[in-house]
Amino acid sequence: MQGMTFEKDSSAGYLANHMARLFAAGLHRRIRPLGLSPGVFPALIALWAKDGQTQKALVHQLDIEQATLANTLARMERDGLIIRKASEDDGRVQQIFLTDRAKSLEAEALGEALKQNAEALADFSDEEKDLFLDFMRRAIAAMQDGP
Amino acid sequence: MQGMTFEKDSSAGYLANHMARLFAAGLHRRIRPLGLSPGVFPALIALWAKDGQTQKALVHQLDIEQATLANTLARMERDGLIIRKASEDDGRVQQIFLTDRAKSLEAEALGEALKQNAEALADFSDEEKDLFLDFMRRAIAAMQDGP
DNA sequence: ACCTTTTACATAGCAAGCTATGTTTTATTA
């Protein structure tokens, strides 16, 4: 009874999926008290760095599809994290602004994200952490460039 | 303009999420012609190894929740991959059996999954691959055992 | 034997991702 362990822990794809779900679950547990969920994090980070961006600008820097971001922004608006202001020069464009509440959460939210990363890599040396991140970047690049 | 690259590529959680989505997308592209999607893979692998298992037995070996598996099995039944047979000794239990079609897909589907993994790790040496898998197993273990 | 608890599975409802398509406004071009 050993050949049947086909994928469970020897497939990069399976492990990547499992690991990503654990990251998301751990982050969710940490930031739920702040009224946040993992999906809003990328948008928040981009907006904390530069408020008032358009949806197109956000899509450009977040590795998700436009429709995914549109849905995420709708939830964020519903939850009082952003407001949308119609652009004056272009009727198609809306600028996304953080609410005061969203702005006030930056330090704590980023802290929890860092804690989650630290928990996952608790027994990694600094060199191992660097190597791990690099491995992931390389796998991502290989799959993005595609066959 | 360099401090604003906060998470994009230096957060393990962000990279893990992005990498997992690319794995899933690549696998989906490969197995769509077979009428399969990434979510059914874990269940299929378990059933290819041993047909006729109960849902409880499957949940036990797949790192997903019972409700997630129930939904996945419902889609698999709809798509003609499995049939459920009520157990005679226990009215609560149903055994899950692969259809002939699902059985016939094993070699090709596993081949595509291996190809996807190979694509992601194309420029990794054998040692790097081993190390990468081990890193992921360690991160998973750290997050499962929890804080 | 009957009541309670546990077990096995299903369902509801949500988040976050995707592709495909709609809608409105702007830009281009014949």
Add this chain to the structure above:
DNA sequence: TAATAAAACATAGCTTGCTATGTAAAAGGT
């Protein structure tokens, strides 16, 4: 300038994951 194309965003509909709760059957306790 009128028709067409493109751009920006929204919506529909799906998958895959989750938690919480419902339901029916079996097990256990008194």
